[in-house]
Amino acid sequence: MRPAMMTPEQTGPDTRHGMILYMENVSVSFDGFKALNDLNLYIKEGELRCLIGANGAGKTTLMDVITGKTRPDTGTVSYGQQFNLLQHNEEQISRLGIGRKFQKPTVFEALSVKDNLYLSLKMDKGIWTSLWHNLSGEQKDDIDRILHTIGLTEHRDRPASVLSHGQKQWLEIGMLLAAKPKLLLVDEPVAGMTVSEAERTAELLTSLAGEHSVVVVEHDMGFVRSIARTVTVLHQGSVLAEGTMDAIQSDPEVKKVYLGEEGNA
Amino acid sequence: MLAKLMRLSSVQRVVSILAIVGIYVILANTLFPEGSFFHVSSYSVNLLGKYLCYALLALALDLVWGYCGILSLGHGAFFALGGYAMGMYLMRQIGDRGVYGNPELPDFMVFLNWDSLPWFWQGSDSFVWMIAMVVLAPGLLAYVFGAMAFRSRVSGVYLSIMTQAMTYALMLAFFRNEMGFGGNNGMTDFKDILGFSLQSDTTRLVLFGLTVVILAAAYYLCDRIVTCKAGKIITAIRDSESRVRFVGYNSASYKVFLFTFSAVLAGIAGALYVPQVGIINPGEFSPINSIEIVIWVAIGGRGTLYGAIIGAVVVSFAKTRLTGIMPEAWLFALGGLFVLVTLLLPKGLVGLFDKRFPAKKNTTAQENAA
Numbered sequence: 174m175r176p177a178m179m180t181p182e183q184t185g186p187d188t189r190h191g192m193i194l195y196m197e198n199v200s201v202s203f204d205g206f207k208a209l210n211d212l213n214l215y216i217k218e219g220e221l222r223c224l225i226g227a228n229g230a231g232k233t234t235l236m237d238v239i240t241g242k243t244r245p246d247t248g249t250v251s252y253g254q255q256f257n258l259l260q261h262n263e264e265q266i267s268r269l270g271i272g273r274k275f276q277k278p279t280v281f282e283a284l285s286v287k288d289n290l291y292l293s294l295k296m297d298k299g300i301w302t303s304l305w306h307n308l309s310g311e312q313k314d315d316i317d318r319i320l321h322t323i324g325l326t327e328h329r330d331r332p333a334s335v336l337s338h339g340q341k342q343w344l345e346i347g348m349l350l351a352a353k354p355k356l357l358l359v360d361e362p363v364a365g366m367t368v369s370e371a372e373r374t375a376e377l378l379t380s381l382a383g384e385h386s387v388v389v390v391e392h393d394m395g396f397v398r399s400i401a402r403t404v405t406v407l408h409q410g411s412v413l414a415e416g417t418m419d420a421i422q423s424d425p426e427v428k429k430v431y432l433g434e435e436g437n438a
Numbered sequence: 439m440l441a442k443l444m445r446l447s448s449v450q451r452v453v454s455i456l457a458i459v460g461i462y463v464i465l466a467n468t469l470f471p472e473g474s475f476f477h478v479s480s481y482s483v484n485l486l487g488k489y490l491c492y493a494l495l496a497l498a499l500d501l502v503w504g505y506c507g508i509l510s511l512g513h514g515a516f517f518a519l520g521g522y523a524m525g526m527y528l529m530r531q532i533g534d535r536g537v538y539g540n541p542e543l544p545d546f547m548v549f550l551n552w553d554s555l556p557w558f559w560q561g562s563d564s565f566v567w568m569i570a571m572v573v574l575a576p577g578l579l580a581y582v583f584g585a586m587a588f589r590s591r592v593s594g595v596y597l598s599i600m601t602q603a604m605t606y607a608l609m610l611a612f613f614r615n616e617m618g619f620g621g622n623n624g625m626t627d628f629k630d631i632l633g634f635s636l637q638s639d640t641t642r643l644v645l646f647g648l649t650v651v652i653l654a655a656a657y658y659l660c661d662r663i664v665t666c667k668a669g670k671i672i673t674a675i676r677d678s679e680s681r682v683r684f685v686g687y688n689s690a691s692y693k694v695f696l697f698t699f700s701a702v703l704a705g706i707a708g709a710l711y712v713p714q715v716g717i718i719n720p721g722e723f724s725p726i727n728s729i730e731i732v733i734w735v736a737i738g739g740r741g742t743l744y745g746a747i748i749g750a751v752v753v754s755f756a757k758t759r760l761t762g763i764m765p766e767a768w769l770f771a772l773g774g775l776f777v778l779v780t781l782l783l784p785k786g787l788v789g790l791f792d793k794r795f796p797a798k799k800n801t802t803a804q805e806n807a808a
C-alpha cells in the first residue's frame with residue numbers, strides 16, 4: 174500500500190501488536206557529529222514514557238526525526254505497523270496523529286489564546302475549508318473544555334504574546350490536546366514552571382496516558398519520578414538503559430555517565 | 439456623522455468613507471458650476487481615480503506583506519499585466535481611427551510591417567476576453583511563481599529578490615518590439631471603452647465611480663480573508679511558519695492562494711488605471727515602481743488594510759505636488775520620508791490615528807504587524 178492512497182485521518186496507526194512507534198537503527202549526523210547513533214526505541218500504545226539524558230544527548234533530535242523535521246541518514250521509523258514516517262512531511266505526520274510540544278514554547282503570538290486552540294483542532298486543514306469555516310457548537314465546547322483543563326479560561330481572548338512563560342507551555346499542551354493526537358511528544362514541559370505548576374502538568378500528562386501514548390523529555394528528575402513508569406536513558410545518541418525509575422537509578426552505567434554528572438538523582 | 443463613523447468597525451468605516459468621498463466628488467463635479475468653491479474639476483476627479491487605483495494596489499501588497507510576511511518587490515508587474523490586458527482591448531477599440539487606418543491591426547504592428555494579429559491578440563477586441571485576461575494573466579503568473587517558490591520554501595530576502603528579478607525580466611521583455619506589446623512606446627492614444635469616448639467627462643466619472651466601488655469591494659473581501667480562519671492561519675504563518683506546519687497545515691498552499699489573490703487585485707488596479715491615465719508602457723514594470731508600493735504601505739501602516747490605502751493616497755498626492763515643483767527631488771523626498779516613518783512611526787501614519795480613535799472590532803493582525 175502506498176501512503177499517498179490512504180486517508181490517514183480515518184485509518185489511524187495499526188497497533189494490533191501493541192506498539193505505536195518503532196525506531197530502528199536510526200542515525201543522524203550534523204557535519205560528521207552523530208547526534209543519534211544507531212538508536213532503537215519502541216513505544217507501546219497508551220504508555221507514558223520518559224526520556225532522559227544529558228544536554229546534547231539527542232533527545233530533541235529524536236523528536237525532530239519522528240515529526241519529519243530532520244531526516245535520518247539511516248534507519249527506519251514507523252508509526253503503527255503501516256506508516257513509514259520517513260515518507261511523510263511535517264504536516265502529514267501531524268495529521269496522522271502525532272502531536273509535538275517544543276522545547277522552547279512556540280505558540281502563535283499574534284493570535285488570541287482561543288484562536289491558538291482553534292487552529293489546532295483536529296479537522297480538515299485545507300485552504301478552502303479554512304476560508305469558509307465557522308466553529309460548530311461541539312468545537313466551541315471542545316475549546317472551552319481545553320481552556321478549563323489548562324487553566325487559561327480567563328485569558329481566552331488575550332493575545333498569546335502576553336502570557337507568562339509557564340502559561341505558554343500550558344497553551345502549547347492545550348494545542349496538542351485540541352489535535353486529538355494518538356502519540357504526544359512533549360519536550361521539557363516543566364522548564365521554567367513553578368513547583369505547583371509542574372505538579373499540575375504531571376497530573377495532566379498522567380491523565381493523558383492510556384488514551385494517548387505520551388513521550389516526555391525532561392531534565393527534572395523529581396518530575397520524571399512523579400510521572401514515569403518506564404524511563405529510557407539516552408547517551409550520545411543511543412539508548413543506554415531502559416526500565417523503571419528504580420532500575421535505572423541503580424544501573425551502574427547510568428550512574429557513571431548521567432546521574433553521577435548531574436548529581437541530583 | 440463623524441461621531442457615528444467613529445463607532446463603526448474598520449470595514450464599515452472604510453466603505454462608508456469611500457462611499458461618501460465617491461458620491462461627494464461625483465456630485466460636486468456635476469452639480470456645481472465651474473468656478474464655484476464646491477466644484478471638483480474633472481482633472482481632480484481623474485487624479486483621485488488614479489490615486490485610488492494605487493490604493494487598490496497597495497491593499498494587494500499589504501495583504502501579502504502585512505499579514506503573511508511575504509515582501510513582494512514585484513507587485514508592479516501584476517499591476518502592469520492587468521494594465522496591458524486593458525491596453526490591448528483599448529487598442530482594438532480604436533479600429534480604423536489609428537494613424538495608418540488599419541481596421542484590424544494596431545498602429546505599432548502596421549509600423550513593424552506585420553500583416554496579421556499574433557495569436558495572443560486573438561479575442562482582444564472582446565470586453566469579456568479583456569476581463570478574463572485582467573484576472574488570468576497576473577493570477578497565473580503569481581500562481582506559478584508562488585507554487586514554485588513557496589513549495590520549495592523560498593522566503594525572506596531571497597523571495598524578495600526573486601520578485602524583483604521577475605518584474606525586471608518582464609520589463610526587458612516588454613521593451614522589445616517583437617514581443618508584440620508596442621515595445622518601449624507601449625500603448626496609448628486610446629479612443630473608446632465599450633463604445634464610450636474616454637475623453638468625455640461622463641466616461642471619466644463612471645470610471646472613477648467604478649474604481650471607488652471596486653476598491654470598497656476589494657477592501658471588504660480582504661477584510662473577510664484576514665479575519666476568517668484562513669486569515670488567522672496566514673498571520674500565524676507570518677510569525678512562525680514551521681509551527682503552522684507542525685499543526686498540520688500545508689503553509690505553502692495558503693501562501694500560494696494569498697499571493698495569487700493579491701496579484702489579481704493588483705491586476706484589476708492596473709486595468710482601472712490605464713483608461714484613466716490613457717497609457718501603458720514597460721516603465722510600469724520597472725523595479726522602482728514596485729519598491730514605491732512597499733513604501734506607500736510602510737508609510738501608511740503595514741498590517742492594517744486601511745493604512746495601505748491612506749499611504750498610497752497621501753504619498754501619491756505628495757508626489758504630484760512635489761514633482762510639479764522639483765521633479766528631481768522626489769526620490770530623495772520619498773527615501774527621506776520612508777526613513778523618518780520607519781524610525782518615528784513604526785506603525786505608519788495610522789499608528790497615530792489608531793491611538794486616538796480605536797476601531798470597534800480589532801483585527802488580530804494589527805497588534806503584532808510591526
Ligand SMILES: Nc1ncnc2c1ncn2[C@@H]1O[C@H](COP(=O)(O)OP(=O)(O)OP(=O)(O)O)[C@@H](O)[C@H]1O
Binds near residue numbers: 229230232276
Ligand atoms: N541542526 C543542527 N545542526 C548541527 N548540530 C545540531 C543540530 N541539531 C542538534 N545538533 C547537535 O546535536 C546534538 C544533540 O542535540 P539535541 O538538541 O537533540 O540534544 P538534547 O538531548 O535535546 O539536549 P538538551 O537537553 O540540551 O535539549 C547536540 O550536540 C546539538 O548541538
Ligand SMILES: [Mg+2]
Binds near residue numbers: 232
Ligand atoms: Mg532538547
